[in-house]
Amino acid sequence: MAMRLPSGSAPADQPAEKPSAARILVAEDNEINAAMMATMLRRLGYAVRTAADGAAAVAAVAAGEADLVLMDMRMPVMDGLEATRRIRALPGPEARVPVVALTADALPERVAGYLAAGLDAALAKPIDRDALVATLARLLGRPTPSSPRGAAPA
Secondary structure (H helix, E strand, O other): OOOOOOOOOOOOOOOOOOOOOOEEEEEOOOHHHHHHHHHHHHHOOOEEEEEOOHHHHHHHHHOOOOOEEEEEOOOOOOOHHHHHHHHHOOOHHHHHOOEEEEEOOOOHHHHHHHHHOOOOEEEEOOOOHHHHHHHHHHHHOOOOOOOOOOOOOO
């Protein structure tokens, strides 16, 4: 079952989600990691949903609920690699939703395997904010919607 964080209320130090913000699905089974990632993404101006396992992530993408997926590679029910394979097998544009591996195992040969399996990029845990921002901008084809510092990265 997907864990969903409240989308209507954001703490005062966070910008409100914009209707035109890219929708990012965070597929992460660790609730603390998912909440931290969701907070970081919301502060950057993205709309965020979470999924607690790969099967829930596939269902969300199939329902057209994501413009990009940040996919933990080790989850219960269905791991990130299998979930990505199933996303790539979906009919229509959902099969082309960018998927980014989130992994503590970021050895070059492992990352090469992820890319060969259909993932678009990989980010090492713990996630570096600048690497995340650059990856999202590249894969979504637009700069970060907003930033706490007021300017989108170049």
